Amino acid sequence: MNEIAPTHVTETAMPDVARVAECATSPDPGTEPALCARAPIGMLCELTHRCPLQCPYCSNPVELERANAELTTAEWQDVMRQAASLGVLQIHLSGGEPTARKDLEDIVRVAADVGLYTNLITAGVTLTRERLAKLVEVGLDHVQLSVQDVDPENADRIAAYKGGMAKKIQVAGWVKENGLPLTINCPIHRQNIHNVPRMIEFAVEMGAGRVEIAHVQYYAWALINRASLMPTREAFMTAAKQVEEAREKYKGVIVIDAIVPDYYAKFPKPCMGGWARGIVNITPSGRVLPCHAAESIKGLPFDNIKDRPLADIWLNGEAFQKYRGTSWMKEPCRSCPRKEIDYGGCRCQAFALTGDAANTDPACSLSPMHAQWQAVAEVESHTPNAPEFIYRRVGGATKKPEAHNAS
Amino acid sequence: MSEPTAPKPAPTRLIVTGETKLVMPRHNKLRHDAGRGRWIILAPERVFNPDDTAVEVLKRCDGQRSVSEIAEALSQEYQAPLDVVTTDILEMLQDLTDKGVLIKAP
Ligand code: SF4
Numbered sequence A: 001m002n003e004i005a006p007t008h009v010t011e012t013a014m015p016d017v018a019r020v021a022e023c024a025t026s027p028d029p030g031t032e033p034a035l036c037a038r039a040p041i042g043m044l045c046e047l048t049h050r051c052p053l054q055c056p057y058c059s060n061p062v063e064l065e066r067a068n069a070e071l072t073t074a075e076w077q078d079v080m081r082q083a084a085s086l087g088v089l090q091i092h093l094s095g096g097e098p099t100a101r102k103d104l105e106d107i108v109r110v111a112a113d114v115g116l117y118t119n120l121i122t123a124g125v126t127l128t129r130e131r132l133a134k135l136v137e138v139g140l141d142h143v144q145l146s147v148q149d150v151d152p153e154n155a156d157r158i159a160a161y162k163g164g165m166a167k168k169i170q171v172a173g174w175v176k177e178n179g180l181p182l183t184i185n186c187p188i189h190r191q192n193i194h195n196v197p198r199m200i201e202f203a204v205e206m207g208a209g210r211v212e213i214a215h216v217q218y219y220a221w222a223l224i225n226r227a228s229l230m231p232t233r234e235a236f237m238t239a240a241k242q243v244e245e246a247r248e249k250y251k252g253v254i255v256i257d258a259i260v261p262d263y264y265a266k267f268p269k270p271c272m273g274g275w276a277r278g279i280v281n282i283t284p285s286g287r288v289l290p291c292h293a294a295e296s297i298k299g300l301p302f303d304n305i306k307d308r309p310l311a312d313i314w315l316n317g318e319a320f321q322k323y324r325g326t327s328w329m330k331e332p333c334r335s336c337p338r339k340e341i342d343y344g345g346c347r348c349q350a351f352a353l354t355g356d357a358a359n360t361d362p363a364c365s366l367s368p369m370h371a372q373w374q375a376v377a378e379v380e381s382h383t384p385n386a387p388e389f390i391y392r393r394v395g396g397a398t399k400k401p402e403a404h405n406a407s
Numbered sequence B: 001m002s003e004p005t006a007p008k009p010a011p012t013r014l015i016v017t018g019e020t021k022l023v024m025p026r027h028n029k030l031r032h033d034a035g036r037g038r039w040i041i042l043a044p045e046r047v048f049n050p051d052d053t054a055v056e057v058l059k060r061c062d063g064q065r066s067v068s069e070i071a072e073a074l075s076q077e078y079q080a081p082l083d084v085v086t087t088d089i090l091e092m093l094q095d096l097t098d099k100g101v102l103i104k105a106p
C-alpha cells in the first residue's frame, strides 16, 4: 500500500474496523511522538452487538454482549464529548449493526457537533432511505457498507440472511444521492475469494470511492470457523495479483485497500497501529479496550467508561499500559529492528496461540511457533470439503454447526 | 448488477493539468488540529498530514483558481522558480486527486 504521498502530504490509514478484525496499515499517526503517544486518532464504537446477519467471521467476541447491558444514549453522547476533548479525530460507529440502535441519530448529532469525523459501518439491510437522509442531516460523514459476496445466493448463505444484496444496492444508491462518500467492504475468505475482481467492479459500479478487500483475520468467530474460511496460499496469491491489476486499471477511480491474511505474510501487521497507540475501542456496555479483540486475553482487566474518564483510561488504564510501547517485549522482538514498525504483531493472536500475550505473534517468521502455525493453514485450506459454518449468534459457538442453507 | 439507474458513463481518472480547477469535496475536511499542532485532512478512513506548502496550495484549491494560477501566485509569494513550483504541485495534486482528496470543480 502506498503510505506516503509525494513530498508534501503524508497519510495515515485507519485500521479497517468492525467486520473483520483489523489492524492499522500505517503505524505512525504523526510527526511528534510525544503528542501522538498521548491521544488516539480513531475511536471504534461498538454501539451494539445486535445484528440481523450471522457472518461466521464476525470480529465481535464469541461472548456477545446483551442488549440490556448497552450504554444509554446520554452515555454514548458523553463518550463523544470526552473523545473530542481528548483529541480523537475520527469515530467509527459499528456493531453488530449500529443502525439497530434507535438513537443512532442522537449519537451522530453530538459527535458531529463536537467536530468528530463520523463513519458509519453497516451491513445496510435494515437501513431505510429516510433514516439515512436523517443521519446525513445530523452530520454523518461517510458510510462503509459490507458486502458478503457479489453472488447473491452465496452472500445469503454466508450471512445466513436472505435478500441482502438487493438491499445493499439500494443503500449504496441512497448514500450517493445524499452526496456522501462510500466505501464497500468485502471480507474475503475461502468461500468467496474467487470473486475478488467482481467485487472491485461492483464497488466501482456502486460509485464507491474506496473498496476494502479485507481478508478475514482469524480471531473470535473467524478462529472458530477457520477451517471453513482459510483460503489456500495459491488462491491468496491469485487474489493479490488481481488486486494489483485492478489498482492499475482503476487508478484515480477507486482506492483499493487490501488487508493481507496474516497466515501468508512474513511479518505481522502492526496490529491496531501498535497497542494503545492510535486507536481505542468501546464495547456496547462501555468497556474500553485497546483493540476490539482484547477481551480474549484472559486476566487482562478492563475499565468501563461508566466508572472512569476516557482520558484517564487511555493514559493510565492497566490494559492500555501493559503492552504499550516496546518495553514489555520478550525475545525475539526485544532486540529486533522491526519492533517499532510492527510492535510485535497482534497480542490477541499471540495469546490465543502461545498462551502469553507478550510473546511474538506467531504470524512473524521469527516466532518459534511460526512453522507450526502456518502448517495449520496449509492443512485446513486444502481440506476437500470445508466444514459447515458455525454462525455468529448468541450462544452459537457452543452449538453444533448448522446446515449451509440460509434460514 | 445495478438496479433501476440508467447506464452511467464509466468513471475515469482525472488527469490534473495547469487548467484544472480543483476543489475539496465537502466530505473531506481540511482543519487545524490544535492538540497536535498541525494541519490535517479528515477523509474516509484516512487522516492526511499536509505540510505547510501543501496547506497553502490546498487553501487555494477553491474551485475558482486553476492550478497554473495557484502556481504563479505561490511562485511570486515565495520567490521560487515557476517551473519548479508547477512541477511540484502538479505531482502533489495529481496524487491527492487519485486518492479522492480533491475533485474537479463542478
Ligand atoms: S454478523 Fe456480519 S454484519 Fe453482523 S456485525 Fe458480524 S460481521 Fe458484521
Ligand code: SF4
Residues within 6 Å of the ligand: A267, A268, A332, A333, A334, A336, A337, A338, A339, A340, A342, A343, A344, A345, A360, A361, A364, A365, A366, A367
Ligand atoms: S520479531 Fe517481533 S518485532 Fe521483529 S518482526 Fe517479528 S514480530 Fe516484529
